[in-house]
Amino acid sequence: MPEPSTTAVRATPTGVIHDIGYQRYEGPRLGRRQVFGALYLHGLRTAFGLGRSAKAKIFPWLVVGIVALVAVALAAVRSQIGEPVATYAQFADAMSWLVIFFVAVVAPELVSRDLRSGVLPLYFSRPLPRSDYALAKLLALVTALWLLLGGPQLLMFLGAAFTTKQGMRGVWNELLDLLPGLLYAGLWAVVFASVGLLVASLTGKRAFAAGGVVAVFLMTTPIVGVLSILPSRAANELAGLASPSTLVQGVGIWSLGDLLVEGDPGEMMIGGFGPVYALAAVLLVAGATALLLARYRKVAS
């Protein structure tokens, strides 16, 4: 019965206002886990501009649109020529620029806005611990980035699974290709979210935060360029450590091998330093998270 309920909803605000006095709340009060979950979901919705103004939706959905379009195009081409144009991991690599811009817009939206408006005392005067606030925001950004890359990967998978000529076996093989791709997308998400959110949490000015995020991710690439043409093989092979993007690619090359580079020697050589890259990535994420937590221990007290 949709009709009575809609009229009831419409009637409530315009109807007569009865002053029934103040009512004490006797219902349940949720614990720390559920509050964390609520803040996390709120952050995830914010990342995609849901529940926010139309203006806030433009950029996230533009990026989502482009990434999805590329994935659909890749799937279409593949079904025509019967050969994968790019592996799932290569797709994630190719989209890294868009991921950077997505972080530059969404990370300030998640944390700088709260710093600017001074709303943090309203959070911190509630039971929720400060660290929960920071971690919920971080987890929300990680999830948003992972969905941004993983969603289109899933589209590619569906395209391939429906056009495979090897039956269930083909689908199974495709799935085995997809899973490392999703993991690799997760690595991108964790590294870029932790660094991006830390940078954004340093300022309440959204433009500065966005600029800072782009600077950290893009300004470090020339360093990689310089190191990789030095006349030292070790320096060349370690050059990728200097920038978050090449760091992630280095871990990918080490762990996924031909799923990422596919026989082609590529521009990037990491030699036997794969574990160094993996360790560096772990340290980077742990360090950025620790600094983020330290930042929120101090801020707005």
Add this chain to the structure above:
Amino acid sequence: MTLIATQSLTKTYGGRVTALADLTVAVEPGIIGLVGANGAGKSTLIKILLGLIAPTSGQVSVLGIDPTADPAAVRSRVGYMPEHDCLPPDLSAAELVTHLGRMSGLPRTAARERASEALRHVGLYEERYRPVGGYSTGMKQRVKLAQALVHDPDLLLLDEPTNGLDPAGRDAMLALVHRIGTEFGISVLVCSHLLGEVERICDTLIAIDGGRLLRADNISAMTSATDVLAVEVSEGTEELAARLAELKLPVARDGRLLLVPLADDDTYDLILGAVAELDLPLHRLDQRRHRVAELFATRELTHA
């Protein structure tokens, strides 16, 4: 039950700046006014009560809970309205208060219901769906109060709720705070640097200065014993003073006024009798309630 109790509470910043010094106070539930000049330590005390900062030394308990040991337990039963601007301009009041209700642990539907209830109680109706950025200062203060009320706390900590409001807005806000304290059954600690403002609505008054307790007492205890009658006659003030002194009334001169402590209703009759006897033109005779401010003024004088 004691609402708030502190024992030798001290807070120093960096060992140099003393925000609170040896503050010992205990108050019962009700409306409590916390007065002091800017920088007297009011905000520091509120932050310690919320467990946001730890005291340097001393004990504190709020609703019987120690906020330094279990801040979450205190905060879930306390609502806090900060002094400064703290509202995101692009959210509507309904969205913001609902979200903060959820942050206090209310389930989704309960948060929405209680948010609109809280906004209704502070006097925001249709406006609650508009972005806060377009609100007047008075409306913003109401939103700040509503978010402190959304999770049905047992104690509200209001830091300068009348800040930036015009006189009518101040009166409305004070009336609202008074209503919360009396009708809603929620205790309120209201902070202000304007004594005249809070003494109108409080049961209890705590005055601090430079982090030290000046006085904490019941408002009625502070004022009952000090009512005086002010007598003004157009001429013959001296004669009247002499006559009243003969009647064993302790008369004090204050410019053209004669001040007589009000013992009971007979005091009126004695004064009126004396004036009639001397056939003096009586200009006025009224009961002057001692403003609490004067109590503090004399106290400070005796200290100095």
